[in-house]
Amino acid sequence: MSRLSSAALFALLVIFGKQATSAESTAIQRLTHSYYSKFFLNYSPDGSRLVYSRHHANRRGAKQILVGTRIVRADGTNDRPLLSEYDATVQVQEHPAFAPGGKQLLITGGGSDTANASKDTFVCSINAEFAASDLKKLAAGDGVTLGEEPSWSPDGKRIAYVTTTEQLWIADADGKNKEMLLQGSGQYLHQPAWSPDGQWIAFASDRDGNIEVYKTRWDGTDLTRLTDQPGIDCRPRWSRDGQWLLFTSNRKRNQDVWLMRQDGSASRPLTTHSASDDHGAWAPDGKSIAFVSMRDGGFDIYRAALPDGVEIGPPAKLRPLLRVTEPGLIAYYHFDKHTSEQVRDQAGPNHLSLHGAEVVEEGGRGSLEFSGDEAYAVGGNGVTLRGSGPLTISMWIRPATASGNGYLISKYGWNIYLGGDLVPRFESRSAKNDAWNTLAAKQSLPPATWSHVAAVFDPAAKAMLVYVNGKLSAQQPRTDGALGATAAHPLHLGRYNHGTQFFRGRLDEIRIYNQALSAAVIQESHAEQRPRVAGVSM
Incomplete structure (x- = not known):
C-alpha cells in the first residue's frame, strides 16, 4: 500500500478547502x-x-x-x-x-x-x-x-x-x-x-x-x-x-x-x-x-x-520519564491504577495488550484475571525478550481450582505452566531447539491463594531452578548453555504461545530478568513484593 505523504495531504486539504x-x-x-x-x-x-x-x-x-x-x-x-x-x-x-x-x-x-x-x-x-x-x-x-x-x-x-x-x-x-x-x-x-x-x-x-x-x-x-x-x-x-x-x-x-x-x-x-x-x-x-x-x-x-475563552496558563511542569531500573530487569508488569486495554511495561517497551484478561482490584491493588476461556495478554517480541539466557522469571500466582494444564507465561523458548495438579513447571527448549527441558516444583500451589514462583536458567551454573515463596523447590542440570527458540515468538500471558491451554486465575508482579538471580535475592524479592500484591495475606 502506498504511503500518503505530507505533500499529498496538503493537496487533499486544498482540494477540499474551497468553500467560503x-x-x-x-x-x-x-x-x-x-x-x-x-x-x-x-x-x-x-x-x-x-x-x-x-x-x-x-x-x-x-x-x-x-x-x-x-x-x-x-x-x-x-x-x-x-x-x-x-x-x-x-x-x-x-x-x-x-x-x-x-x-x-x-x-x-x-x-x-x-x-x-x-x-x-x-x-x-x-x-x-x-x-x-x-x-x-x-x-x-x-x-x-x-x-x-x-x-x-x-x-x-x-x-x-x-x-x-x-x-x-x-x-x-x-x-x-x-x-x-x-x-x-x-x-x-x-x-x-x-x-x-x-x-x-x-x-x-x-x-x-x-x-x-x-x-x-x-x-x-x-x-x-x-x-x-x-x-x-x-x-x-x-x-x-x-x-x-x-x-x-x-x-x-x-x-x-x-x-x-x-x-x-x-x-x-x-x-x-x-x-x-x-x-x-x-x-x-x-x-x-x-x-x-x-x-x-x-x-x-x-x-x-487567541479567541475569547481560551487562556493559556504558565508552562507545564516537566514530569520525569520514569521506568523501573533494577539490574537485569527487562520487563515488569503490575496492575495497580490501570485504566486502559494496554498495560505498561514498567521496565521497557514490551507493553501488554489485553485480550479478554481483566484487571481486578482488591484492597487498592490490581491484578490480572484470566477466565480460562480465551482470555490472555500479549507483550510483543521486543529485542530484550529474545535473549538465550541467563534468565529469571518472577511472578505471583493465584490459581483457581485445578482443571488441566494452564500456561502462566509463554515465550515458547521458555514457559511456566501449572499442571492439573497445580504444580508449577518451568520448561524450555534446548539450545538446538530439538528437545524440551522441564523442571517441576516439589509442591503444588494452593487454589485461591497467592504464591510467589521464580524460575531461573543459569548457564554459568549449568542449572535450571524453581523457587516457591522464596525457597528453592527444585533444580536440575542444564548443560547446553543456551535457551533455544527465543527469538521468533511473542510473549503471552494466560495461555501457551500457540494459542492453547488457557490459565484460570490471577497473576501479579510479573518480572523478567536477563540475569540468573541468586537464592538470596529471590528470597528478598519475595518478602519485598508481598505488600504489593492484590489481596495477599500479610
Missing part, C-alpha cells in the same frame, strides 16, 4: 509578503524567530536546493535562508524544530526528493545570532538511520520521529537507544509533537480509516483518539501549559487552523477564511498563534490572537 466560511472572530495580522510556498512553521524557544521550509523549483539531481529551511523574525522581517551552505548536499530541508534551549535545530534532510525513503533526521548548531553550522545526520551511518519529522522532548534528552513504514519511534537526543512505540495500520502516521510535561506525544494517523489526531504516552501506552470528524485532522501542536492542542482540519470543507482541549473536547476553529490556512505554531508566550495562509494570493505567515 464565516468571518473570523479574532484579529489576524500578516507578517510576511513574499508569497512563495511556506510549510512546517515553528517558533524559536525565545519567540524572536520563526523557521519554516520553502519549496523551490524542481531541480532534482542538479545539486541545488529543492526544499530549503528559512528563518524570519517574529515580526516578519529579515527573512533569509538558514542552511544555504548545505544546499548542494542536503537538497531537502523539512520540519525544522528547535531544541528546548535553542542551541540546536533538527530537520528532515535528504539528498533528493525522489523518494521519502531517502530522508533522515539531521541536526545543526545554532548560535546567538541564529546562524547555523555543522549540519550532519543525527545518527551517523549509511542509509536511513532514524526517520523523519523529528520532535524534541521538552527536556531535550529525547526525540520522537516517524518512519516511512508508518511507525512512531523515540530515541535519545544523540540518536541512540531507539525504541518503537506504535505501528500504524494505514497509510498515514505523521507529525509527532511532544507535550510540554513530557508525558504525551500527539500525532496524526489514519489507523481507524480517517486521518485524525491521536495521543499516546511517551512509552506507547494509553493510545487515545482525540478527533473523530469527517475530513482530515492533522498537525497537532501543544500549548505551553499542555491544556490545548492546535491542529489543521478541513472538517467544514475548508482548510483551517483549529483548537481543542488536550482531551479532544471544546474544539473550535481559529481561522475561518475561504483560503487555505495551515501549519499553525504557538508563540512561546502562549498569547498568539502563527500560521501559513493563502488568503492574499500566495503563501505567507500570519499571526492570530
Whole structure:
C-alpha cells in the first residue's frame, strides 16, 4: 500500500478547502509578503524567530536546493535562508524544530526528493545570532538511520520521529537507544509533537480509516483518539501549559487552523477564511498563534490572537520519564491504577495488550484475571525478550481450582505452566531447539491463594531452578548453555504461545530478568513484593 505523504495531504486539504466560511472572530495580522510556498512553521524557544521550509523549483539531481529551511523574525522581517551552505548536499530541508534551549535545530534532510525513503533526521548548531553550522545526520551511518519529522522532548534528552513504514519511534537526543512505540495500520502516521510535561506525544494517523489526531504516552501506552470528524485532522501542536492542542482540519470543507482541549473536547476553529490556512505554531508566550495562509494570493505567515475563552496558563511542569531500573530487569508488569486495554511495561517497551484478561482490584491493588476461556495478554517480541539466557522469571500466582494444564507465561523458548495438579513447571527448549527441558516444583500451589514462583536458567551454573515463596523447590542440570527458540515468538500471558491451554486465575508482579538471580535475592524479592500484591495475606 502506498504511503500518503505530507505533500499529498496538503493537496487533499486544498482540494477540499474551497468553500467560503464565516468571518473570523479574532484579529489576524500578516507578517510576511513574499508569497512563495511556506510549510512546517515553528517558533524559536525565545519567540524572536520563526523557521519554516520553502519549496523551490524542481531541480532534482542538479545539486541545488529543492526544499530549503528559512528563518524570519517574529515580526516578519529579515527573512533569509538558514542552511544555504548545505544546499548542494542536503537538497531537502523539512520540519525544522528547535531544541528546548535553542542551541540546536533538527530537520528532515535528504539528498533528493525522489523518494521519502531517502530522508533522515539531521541536526545543526545554532548560535546567538541564529546562524547555523555543522549540519550532519543525527545518527551517523549509511542509509536511513532514524526517520523523519523529528520532535524534541521538552527536556531535550529525547526525540520522537516517524518512519516511512508508518511507525512512531523515540530515541535519545544523540540518536541512540531507539525504541518503537506504535505501528500504524494505514497509510498515514505523521507529525509527532511532544507535550510540554513530557508525558504525551500527539500525532496524526489514519489507523481507524480517517486521518485524525491521536495521543499516546511517551512509552506507547494509553493510545487515545482525540478527533473523530469527517475530513482530515492533522498537525497537532501543544500549548505551553499542555491544556490545548492546535491542529489543521478541513472538517467544514475548508482548510483551517483549529483548537481543542488536550482531551479532544471544546474544539473550535481559529481561522475561518475561504483560503487555505495551515501549519499553525504557538508563540512561546502562549498569547498568539502563527500560521501559513493563502488568503492574499500566495503563501505567507500570519499571526492570530487567541479567541475569547481560551487562556493559556504558565508552562507545564516537566514530569520525569520514569521506568523501573533494577539490574537485569527487562520487563515488569503490575496492575495497580490501570485504566486502559494496554498495560505498561514498567521496565521497557514490551507493553501488554489485553485480550479478554481483566484487571481486578482488591484492597487498592490490581491484578490480572484470566477466565480460562480465551482470555490472555500479549507483550510483543521486543529485542530484550529474545535473549538465550541467563534468565529469571518472577511472578505471583493465584490459581483457581485445578482443571488441566494452564500456561502462566509463554515465550515458547521458555514457559511456566501449572499442571492439573497445580504444580508449577518451568520448561524450555534446548539450545538446538530439538528437545524440551522441564523442571517441576516439589509442591503444588494452593487454589485461591497467592504464591510467589521464580524460575531461573543459569548457564554459568549449568542449572535450571524453581523457587516457591522464596525457597528453592527444585533444580536440575542444564548443560547446553543456551535457551533455544527465543527469538521468533511473542510473549503471552494466560495461555501457551500457540494459542492453547488457557490459565484460570490471577497473576501479579510479573518480572523478567536477563540475569540468573541468586537464592538470596529471590528470597528478598519475595518478602519485598508481598505488600504489593492484590489481596495477599500479610
